[in-house]
Amino acid sequence: MADPFTLPLRPVVEKSDRPDTLPVEIAQINEQWGNFRNVNEEVLLSKLAEEEEYGGNVDSDENDDKKDMDTTERKEELYKKRAEITQFAMASHMETMFALDFVSLLLSKHAPRQAETSMSAFLKQVAPVGSLNSEVVHPPPKPESANKDIATVSRGWRIQNFNSAANKLLGAASRLEKEVEAETKYWNSVLAVKDQGWKISRLPRERQSLGVQYGFLEATPAFRDRGLASLRRANDGSLVLDQGLVPTGSRFVRVRMKRGSKVTGCTKAGTTSSDADSIEQRILQARDSVFEDELFHELVREARSMASFGVTTRQNLIQIPAADDLEILLDLVDANDDSLSIEEESSHHDSILADGVAHSMRILLSFAHRQNLHRRTQIPPPLTPKRRPNPEYHLLRPALAYLQHISQARYLESFIHDITGTLRSSGFQFPESTSKMFSNWKSSHQLSSANALESLVSSSLQPIESVFQGNLLMPNSSFTVRMKTNMSFPPFGSQYDVSFNLPSISDLKSPGNLNLREEVEAAIAHLLLLDVVMKVSSTPKDENEKASSTSSNNQDSKWWIPIYPHMGELLLTYNHPEKHKKMRITLSREQLSLETYLVRNIDGVSIGATEDRSLDSNTKIWKLQHSPDSPNQHSSAMAFAVAESSS
Structure with a gap:
């Protein structure tokens, strides 16, 4: 019998004209010959000798066969192999059809209609439908001992399964009891948070989770979104406040007063409650932290627009020149930082002043939130293609205006006191002058209880005015100095309105509005000089x-x-x-x-x-x-x- 001849049925893979890359060739060499580390001269010589020994014989046999075999014999061999393949495929098909007819005839006893669809026409003619059936042959009876063993084993398996099911049910019951206790504790904590006045709602992106709104809805979008945290349940049922990527810990805006090169006053972090681990305290801490972050953000925005006043910002520090020798330093620090103590000599007055500035900034930020709420509840303005401006909140300007005004007012008051004291020391009976500090704040009209706080804060945003009045030596002679300080809108700084009433000099005119303190000093000194001259000439x-x-x-x-x-x-x-x-x-x-x-x-x-x-x-x-x-x-x-x- 001739040797079997295999004919590939897959398409011939054409080799690419481009040679393999170096990594591919290295991989092929490693697969065929092993690692390069094991290759030496002896191994290569042995491999070449083996290839020459076996390769030469094979090549010679193949060449001889090729010489002996002509074209006609190759065609006949090809036809024979094709006939064998066809015969093998037909035999496989017939065996498959016989098996299908057998199964269909067996099933025709119980489902004749379904079985007829798969039966061949020859089988329908030869064998009627339902002529083949199958029955279960009962095995021989087992001995009594074997039945007892089987019953014992079955009883043991059932008892084991029952014990396993009971253990699973008891474990499930205990887990369910713990889950009920945890859920009860969780929902009691959620109700306690709601009873404290916090707003509980579903999270926008996780409808199956609850969240607490501790932030301010009228804040800027960046801080408004940070004011919503999810209320997660721990394994023991305790409530966990999940703030996402917000850093943990309490932070606050620190205000320091600097005179010369020494820090003489500083605000301190608020005292924490003894029950700091409770969920209410954590929510309060999160609210205060997001409020302080927004406060410092708005302070930086306002400080950048106040560069003309000498305000500078450096990373996490804002420097504000408030008066002649006073500078305010603002920064955002951690409340638990141990390095916040003042090393320099502190002044009680400057510490109180720092606390007042800190409280005023927080009150003004809350007032800005209230104004945003009022603006949002009003009828919106018409739509325009221009984007509505987002002005900075006035948080630093009122405090800066107050400090500058009180500094200028005290200096002017001391100047009037000194120059009139000089005249009194020379024997002139100069009358005492009067001063009304913050005269525009001391309004006589009564405010309603609902709008008292908003009206008070609104008045602090207005220009500050103080009045200095006094009589002169000459009869029916007087002077008035009105000092007005404004930092919210131009003209910025302190303005002085100096007016005289000196009938003895008919052509004397008041200087009017003055901008510099030195000009006011010169005007008052000149007026008093004229008054002394007229007094001496009388x-x-x-x-x-x-x-x-x-x-x-x-x-x-x-x-x-x-x-x-x-x-x-x-x-x-x-x-x-x-x-x-x-x-x-x-x-x-x-x-x-x-x-x-x-x-x-x-x-x-x-x-x-x-x-x-x-x-x-x-x-x-x-x-x-x-x-x-x-x-x-x-x-x-x-x-x-x-x-x-x-x-």
Whole structure:
């Protein structure tokens, strides 16, 4: 019999023209020959010898067969193999059909209609439907001992199964009891949270989970979404507040007061409750943390728009120059940080001031939330293609305006007190001045209880105004200084409205609005200088002094005449042109000086370099007395003026 000839039925795989890549060739070599580590010269020589030994014989046999076999024999061999394949396939088909007819005839006893559909036509003609049937042959009876063994084994299996089922039922019952206890504890905790006033709702993306809304609905979207946390159930049924990616721990905005290079005041973190692990305390801590984060975010936004006021932001720090020597530092810190203690000397006043600034910022942020709620409940404005602006909240500006206003007001009050004290030390009976600090805040109208807080906060956002009033030495003379500080809208900073009422000088006009503190000081000092000049030029109150002064000069002398009141100069004229006497008054915050000297020109009204003054002068200086009980070092200014007029 000839050797079997196999004919492949798969298509011939054509080799690619492109050679294999180097990694593929290395993999093939490793698969065929093994790792390169095991290859050496001896192994390669042995492999080549084996290939030459076996390869030569095979090639020679194949070449001989190819020479002997011609084309006709190859075709005949091919036809034979094809006939064998066809015969094998037909035999397989016949065996399959015989098996199908047998099964169909067997089933035709019970389901003839279904079986006829799969029976062949030859089988229907040869064998009638239902002619083949099957029966179960009963086995021979088993002995009694075998039946007892089977019954014993069956009883053991049933008892084991019953015990297993009972154990499973008892385990399920215990698990169900624990689950009921955990669920009861969980829902009791949820009801306790709801009874505390917190809003409980389903999570938007997890409808099967509950969540608590502890944030503020009127906050910005970034912090409003962070104000909703899921209420998860632990294994023991306790309530777990799942805040997602929000960092755990309490944080707050710290306010520090810095004078020079030392921190003199600082706010402290709020005290935590003894029951800090309760769910209510965790919700409160989460609410406070998201509120403080939003507060610092809004503070940074506002600080960036206040760069013109000298406010700077550096990473997690905001620096605000509040007054001449006061600077406010704001940062967001952890409440549990042990390094928050102040190393420098602290001041109780600055600590209270820092607490006040911190409370004011939090109240203003809550007020901004309330304003957002009012705005949202109103009828919306018409739609426009332009995007509505989102202005910054005014949280720093009111506190900064208050600190600057109180600093400027105290400085101005101290200046008025010092310069009027200087006049009192020189013997003038200068009346006391009055000041009304924050006059626009002390409104007389009563507010309703519902809107009292909102009206109070709204008034703090308005410009702050203080009024300084006082009478002068001359009758019916007065001055008024209105200082207004505004940081919310232009013009920013402190504005001064200075007005005078000095009837003795008809052409005197009030300077009006001033922007610099130095200008206000100069205006007040100039006004008081004019008042002193007019007071000195007026008739002395003691008529005896005036009579004695006139009699001693044989009716040849006169009283002081203001020739240049704006420069503080007065002239005492005589009939003799060489005896004209001039007085120059100089007034500052610390002292009042009166200087008299002779002028030798004809009329005596020249000033500066044109006047021909004598070298001899008489000067008296009155300085500010810081202690009211200290005696005057010199006589009064009016007595000096009388004495100089009579000399």
